[in-house]
Structures are given as structure tokens and as C-alpha cells.
Amino acid sequence: MKISDVLNCSFAAWYGTFQRVTFKSIVIPLPEDFVRYLHTDGIVLPDGSQCGLYTKSKNLAMDGDDDDEDLRDDDLMKKYENDWQVPSNTEIAKAPDFGELDETVKTAITSLGGKVFPKLNWSSPKDANWISFNRTLMCSCPSEVYLLLKSSEFIAHDLDQPFVHCDDYDSSSAADRNSMSYCLVLRQWQSIDPSCEFRCFVNKNRLIGICQRNSTKLYPHIVEEKVAILKDIVTFFEKEISSKFPDPDYVFDVVRNRKGKVILLDFNPWGRVTDSLMFTWDDLEHMAAGSQDSSCQQLPCFHCVESEDGVQCSDYGNYAFPKDIRDLTAGEDPFKLMDLMKLKIQSSGDGSSSSEDDY
Template sequence: MKKEQVVNCQFSVWYPIFKKHTIKSLILPLPQNVIDYLLDDGTLVVSGSDHNTQQTHTNSNNSDEEEDVQWSDDEDTATVTAPEFPEFTSKVLEAVNSLGGRVFPKLNWSAPRDANWIALNSSLQCQSLSDIFLLFKSSDFITHDLTQPFLQCSDHDSPDPPINYELVLRKWSELIPGGEFRCFVKENKLIGISQRDYTQYYPHISKQEQQICLSIQEFFSHNIQYNYLDEDFVLDVYRDSWGKVWLIDLNPFGEVTDALLFTWEELSSGNGLSTNQPPGDVAQQQEGVAFRYTTSEVTVQPSPCLSFRIPRDFVDLSTGEDAYKLIDFLKLKKSQQEDSEEEEEQEEEAPQ
């Protein structure tokens, strides 16, 4: 993966090329003071003054009064005022309204998928700049975009290309996770397709595997192949209930992109993909394309994003990945129980 490939995967680079094959979106330059705010390690303070009062006709009488939401761990902590970005706020609200009042936000490359747990609706659906800020300031993916987008590039000794950071607002669409697929392209050839939400079992995929694979191949060959700037890349697509395929995103062909049901070792080998796969996953060969998906509820796994919302130790315990942690946990529970029983005995023996 070269730095140039990462640059070419920026939304503003590929969107004009494939605009008619993807979701309607608007791109706004990100001011430096907003970037500084997003990178500020201080108290998370989100302004609520930008609520979109134009989002529905029934809410036209909403109050325009400003309101600050302030979070603090200590009542004695000095009040922190949320920064205001009036000009940028106005542009964002105008864009949100033109896209129907609800948007899916992202930066040049990433969306804050690891932070949807912090939103009140547990969703990436946003209606105001404060919604966007809350997600962005809570996301490691967004921080990665802003601080080290070229971290895993092989040409790390070369100077980093200049980046103009942008806020991407996409018209909100209700996408069914079972309709999302990740496609791996090497030397302009589609070599692998993986179920995007591989942690869940979707019966319709096994029933329609041939139709799904063929429709994605046709979409790729007719609309994407040879039209992109690189010959190695990864694309995310969505197949709707009518069988039409839409482009959702483009990603670099490298370890910075999740290989899902494949491994980067096999994707990068250049020797073709083996039909061997983890138990419960299937690889169907369709004209040289390996199609992998979860085949039964037995293989259902917790979402990888869980590690961003709770301590990693808890994730290991829930999945049984670390037996030693489980043993330590059981020992701790036993010790706590013994201590509790000892305290109860002492209370009973104490003089009344």
C-alpha cells in the first residue's frame, strides 16, 4: 500500500467519478479551528446551539435559544464553554437540510463507526453539527484520519502528501447490514467478496449466493473496472431488495482495511484464493471470484466495535478468547464471595 493509493481513496477523489452509482453526498472543507477542536484532548464539550430547526415542517416553531451541554467529572471543575463555529455551522445546516434533514457523516476516509454507542439513538444518523461533533470526538477512526492516515504505507520514508481535510455528509439511507459486501480488487480483477457484517448470520445470503455474486461482478465490470485511479483497491457495495448494486465506499488495498473473512496474506499472495476457509464460512468460486459469508448461527460473533465501547478484557471474557482471564475472573468472584461471607459472620458475632 502506497501513500498515493491512500490519497486516491479520499471521498472527494472518487465521488465525482462514481457519483451516479452511489448515495448523494455533499463535501465541506474542514476549517483548521474545527480540526483543532476535534483533536483537543480536553473535556468533551459539545455545543447544542446548532439544532436543525428546519428538519421537519412541524417543528418550525422550535426555540432558537442557544444551549450548551457540558460534561464534567467534578462539580468543582471550572465551567468549560463549547467553542462556536457560526460560519461552519451555517454551512453544515444548509447541507443537512438539502439532503433531507438526516445525514451520515465521515471524513476523507473514515466514518465514526466505532462511536455509534455514544449517540442517544445508537446510530450514525445526524441532524446537527453537535451530533457530528459528539461522534467525531469519540472516534478513534476519525483521530486516525486526522493524525496518521499513512501509518501502514510501505513508502513511509517518503514525504507525506498534503491533505485537505473535509467533512462528508451523505444522505441518510436505511441500509440492511445483510445487504453490504466488501470486494477486493487486485490488478483490476475482482478476486474476493466478503459479507460485510460477518458477525451475523443472514439466511438470504446462502439462498441467493449465486445471484448476489453475479450481480456484484456485473456491477464491478460495467461501472468500476478500469475507471478508478489504481488497479489495487477495496470497494464496499450494497445490494438492495430489488437486486440493484450501489457503491458505498472505496478503501486502500492493504492492512489498514479490514479483510473480514479473508486474510491479507492470501489476498496479497497473487496465487489466487484458496477454497479453504474457517469453519462455518463458505468460499464459492464464481469465475475466479471467492465469495465468503457466515453460513450458520453457530459462527455468530460479537461485533469487533465492542472493543471500542467497553474494556478489552470484558470482550475477551465474553468470547472466551483468553482462558487465563476467565480463570482470574472466577478466582476474583470466589474471593469476593468469601470476603462477603466472612463479613456476614463477623456481623453476626458482634455484640448487640
């Protein structure tokens, strides 16, 4: 995998070519100071970015008792400051102000229908959904977007070392985050049925493998409709993807709805940084090298969970508790807990949320 392969999969690189066959999205270039803010520790939200944000901060109380339920939010904040015996001369992180970006994000959210799915150049903060109101990545204001981005290790990877696994990566070269232009991608929110998502592996412009994206579940309709699913995805690949993507080797994700319509979700590099899900990378390399396995010669290999015995364990188990929360629960960083408490205070009394009603 080369740096150019990774760059070709960044959202801004492919969206222009494929916007007809994917969900409507808006790409917002991020100012340097915002990228720096994403890098800093703590979860202090910029002033003016809030909406009806609800955080799970209450659930983070260390002792788990319910005495705090009766306290008002600002009392609760003081209680935690006292409990943690914060030295009086300690300056608590100050909320930054990104007024212009906030306005751009708000306008984009409105023009996408009020609910969006956020990403950075490559990754979504899907490991951080625990921090949001309804455990999804649905956002309706800038603060929800920022909180998810700041709580995600996948986003941290996009920021810190997007090219670290590339063969031509040299840590001393210019191809690092200092020369990268980062973008916030806001995608129109869709209520996607996970049983309709598939990952497709392309080598030398040949679609060689397809599997269900959520390998942790048996979906009987996939088993029943295997042939139709395969046919719809192959047709979509040939018509909409194959001659248009600049690399011969890549991985793409699609949603195929129950009526057979296929929609592009994302591109990922061909290589071990991309989760091979129900294949192994050794299998894929073998198939790519022109395996003699007759079942895989004409049509792509199709893998799905065929029985309860075939399910794989959950994808993001390792990521469920980002570093901020590990620090919190280990009692190692009282300031992070206070940031979260502040969030709760900023958002209290304004606990509106949007509901999922698109599907």
C-alpha cells in the same frame, strides 16, 4: 500500500467519478481551527450548533443511583461540580464558535433531506454510535455531527496518522496532517439493511473476493441467493467500477438490495489497514498471486456465514469505549464528565429526534 493508494480512497477523490452509483453526498472542506478543535480533548460543543440533541450523559453517573432523576439539569450540573470538587479558579473549557461552518452544515443537511450520515476523508465515527440518541450515526444538526466526530477513535486515526501504515510513509516528511486538507462528508441518510452489505477485494483490476460485510451473523437469504448476489456484484464491478478507479488494487463496499440493485458505499485501500472480514490477508495475497485453487479462478471467491458455527465475533468490540469514556469511568477526568453534562443541559427541553423511515 502507498500514500497515493490511501489518497485515492479518500471520499473527495472518488466521489466525483462515482456519484451516479452511490448515495448523494456533500463534501465540506474543514477550516484549520475546526480540525484543531477536533483534536482537543473534551466534548465541548460549539455554540449555535445544537438541535434536538440527546446524549446518554445520565447513564454515565458513576454510582448508578437514580437520585439525580429529580434534579433539574442545571442543579445536576452543580451537583457534579460539587461532587468532583472542582477548584474555583479552574477554567472550564469554553464552547468554540464555528458560525460559518455551522451554517454550511445546516444547509447541506437540509439539501440532503434533513438526515445525514457523517464521515471524514476516509472514516465514519461508527465506533461512537453509543453516544447518539438511537445508537445510529443519523444526524440532523451540526452538534450531532461534531459530537460523533469528537467521540470516535476512527476519526482520530484519520486526523492523526492516516499514512502511518504506508510503505512510503516517513514520519518526518510533509505527508502528515499538517499538509492534509480535511473534509467533512455528509451523506444522505439511508436505512441500510446490514444483510445486504458486501465487501469486494480487487487485485490487478480483477475482482477476486466478495464477502458479507457483517460477519457476525448468519443471514439465510445470502446463503440462498449466493449465485445471484455474485452475478449482480460482478456485473456492477465490470460496468461501473473496474475501468474507472485509478489503482489496480483496492477494496470496495456495496449494498445490494433485495431486488438485486447494487449501490457503491465506499473505497478502502488494498492492505492490512482494511478489515479483510471473512478472508485473511494471507488468503487474499495468495489468491492475488494466482492461486491454483480452481474454485477461485473464474469468478471471485464468495464467503458468507453458512451456519451458526461460522459467525465471527463482533467488529468494534475493542472500540466500544473510546478514551474519553474510559477516562470518565475510571474517574480520571472530571472535566470530561462535566462537558457531557453541559451537553445534556444544552439539549434539554428540545429532545426531538428523527425517525428512520427511508427504507
